[in-house]
Amino acid sequence: MSNTTTLRVYLEAPMLKTAVDGTFNFMNVLKATVEGAGWRVEWHEASEHARLRAADLDGYALFHAAAPPDARSLSFRRAYHYPFWQIEPTQQRWRFEVARSAYDPDSIDPTEARDFANRLRARVLPGPPPRRDGPILVPLQVHIRRCRGFQTMSPLDMVEAVARTGRHAIVTLHPGHHYDPGDMDALHTLLRHHPNLKFAPRTAPVLRDCSLVATQNSAVAFDGLLLGKPAVLFAQIDFHHIGLSVAELGASEALAQAETFAPDFDKYVYWFLQKKSINATLPDAGERILAAMRRGGWPI
Numbered sequence: 001m002s003n004t005t006t007l008r009v010y011l012e013a014p015m016l017k018t019a020v021d022g023t024f025n026f027m028n029v030l031k032a033t034v035e036g037a038g039w040r041v042e043w044h045e046a047s048e049h050a051r052l053r054a055a056d057l058d059g060y061a062l063f064h065a066a067a068p069p070d071a072r073s074l075s076f077r078r079a080y081h082y083p084f085w086q087i088e089p090t091q092q093r094w095r096f097e098v099a100r101s102a103y104d105p106d107s108i109d110p111t112e113a114r115d116f117a118n119r120l121r122a123r124v125l126p127g128p129p130p131r132r133d134g135p136i137l138v139p140l141q142v143h144i145r146r147c148r149g150f151q152t153m154s155p156l157d158m159v160e161a162v163a164r165t166g167r168h169a170i171v172t173l174h175p176g177h178h179y180d181p182g183d184m185d186a187l188h189t190l191l192r193h194h195p196n197l198k199f200a201p202r203t204a205p206v207l208r209d210c211s212l213v214a215t216q217n218s219a220v221a222f223d224g225l226l227l228g229k230p231a232v233l234f235a236q237i238d239f240h241h242i243g244l245s246v247a248e249l250g251a252s253e254a255l256a257q258a259e260t261f262a263p264d265f266d267k268y269v270y271w272f273l274q275k276k277s278i279n280a281t282l283p284d285a286g287e288r289i290l291a292a293m294r295r296g297g298w299p300i
Helices: 013-021 024-038 048-056 110-124 155-163 181-193 221-227 249-259 265-275 285-295
Strands: 006-011 040-045 061-063 071-078 084-088 136-139 170-171 197-198 212-215 230-232
Touching: 006 013, 006 024, 006 048, 006 170, 013 024, 013 040, 024 040, 024 285, 048 061, 071 285, 084 285, 110 221, 136 155, 136 221, 155 181, 155 197, 155 212, 155 249, 181 197, 212 221, 212 249, 221 230, 221 265, 230 249
Parallel strands: 006 040, 006 061, 061 071, 136 170, 136 212, 170 197, 212 230
Antiparallel strands: 071 084
């Protein structure tokens, strides 16, 4: 019987196929790194049953964007854009290592940051130069009538807080999510009561020229940072460092400050992705993978 430690990686079917085929670059780097440390890697299809059963197996487990069931499990997910990744002992982004880290903009080279952000913008958000003279963008996520523990208020209360500014605002829905009739009725009621609120079927066209993004913790706000748009955050998230926090400032003050808020967005995006995430294309990706696993308590 082998004494080699086993790492089981649980992936949804499309990801699993690319990992098995060797076309998933991050998994290629992870496999080479883990095997180089003397462990062996197995690929498994993800399911709730597999996640719960993993706790009864020997070795360690890595799950894509799912809650780790025990101390021998970690979760990994994309850091908003390829090829950037995070490995964490939790699936809650606001508890990630980057969320707890101090951000010092003076430590970032502005030219390096600008060049990095320009390349990323051209690749993931191509188009004309963004403007900030448009409406407030309010991208909704899920459970819009509920206030959960990481939120300051429900998403619909957030929409109403934005509406009370009197400024033109556009609300969008999370793509692919099915909203129940009660959610939609409540949203339509708000839209009828506030003439300055409008609905748009797609977020991307609004993001480019919006004045700011008001959100619980949508990934849309991270793309907004890349386009130079302030983020008013009504909930906890990992990219909070240059966001205007409703928990700290209150909704009215955070929304008011956002009108003229202009930190160095490129520096922050560079720090978050290039310094605090795992860039699977860089030579130090393996070292960062091992460091993340060790932070998670693994003896590798």
